Amino acid sequence: MSINSSVPDYDLADTIELTTVEQVRAISDPLRTTILGLLHERAATVTELSIAVKRPKSTVAHHVKVLTDAGILQVVRTRRVRAIEERFYGRAARMFYVGLGRQGQDGQLPHDFNDFEVAADESKSAYEAGQMRSFIRHARIPEERAAEFWQEVDRVIHAFDQLPRSGDTTYGFTVGLYPILDYPTLPPAEDER
Template identity: 75%
Template structure:
């Protein structure tokens, strides 16, 4: 284990483009999305993931296998526990994407209801580009991050208007109650 403060605690690619229907289907399930989000923090076993999402190990193991078969998760290390080899899973990349590189425009950043309604047509046409990320961070870091977001919003607002299509651009940072978290590592509790 290194003393590197970067998360997660294993090597991974920066981005991977989703190029198959299997990958898109794998990433579209809410439980699998939660598993991927948890693994942004550190590698985890099926047992740890099951505890975090409060689901049976067999259910979580199934979803981990779907993600691994799609190339989105991999075993990043193992540990011998009695007669069993425990697998620690990690993401294949920090970010998975498809269709990256499209331009976006501005919608009032506090009006997610409008953005959700406006984006239905783009979603149906396969043109919606979005990401959601979760991170346990202190309030001071949220404030610093939001200042950067505001600069981006102002930069976007200053773009010369041209082209035939209006685009929506929505951002937000918000606390999430009852989001699953991994239990402490086994080596941290002893």
């Protein structure tokens, strides 16, 4: 078991705002999300990525190109192998977030862009094995407090992203904050009426 203390092993921006539907579509594919996750650990070649995900090299090369064209991946170094220059790809940022300015031709996000759906699918076996750690809470708070709270969550997300990679198990970490339009609320207390 090796420990990589510099996560990842190349320079990258802290955050990048995704502002186009094409960028959001690029990260909404499960294989591309997996590739991005692997590159949190270190830069890798298409060959290394294809071995890791057990998919044909041509398939992985296609997905790497989509991510690179969207500005989400970048070539971080190269090396000469025989007569060919091998490229090592890395993330352009530790974290990507969908910005408010995202507008495509139709102005809509892809229908499959839902991290909770991905997390639910990934977590089934952990749930069945009794290894699932999760919770859900609800709070009626003003929008400003929700924004402040999300800043705190963002710090935890960054801390998780920067953990040294080691061990034999990969853990998923999913968070979300969303308005619920039809959640019941209590009427004002008797003394507030």
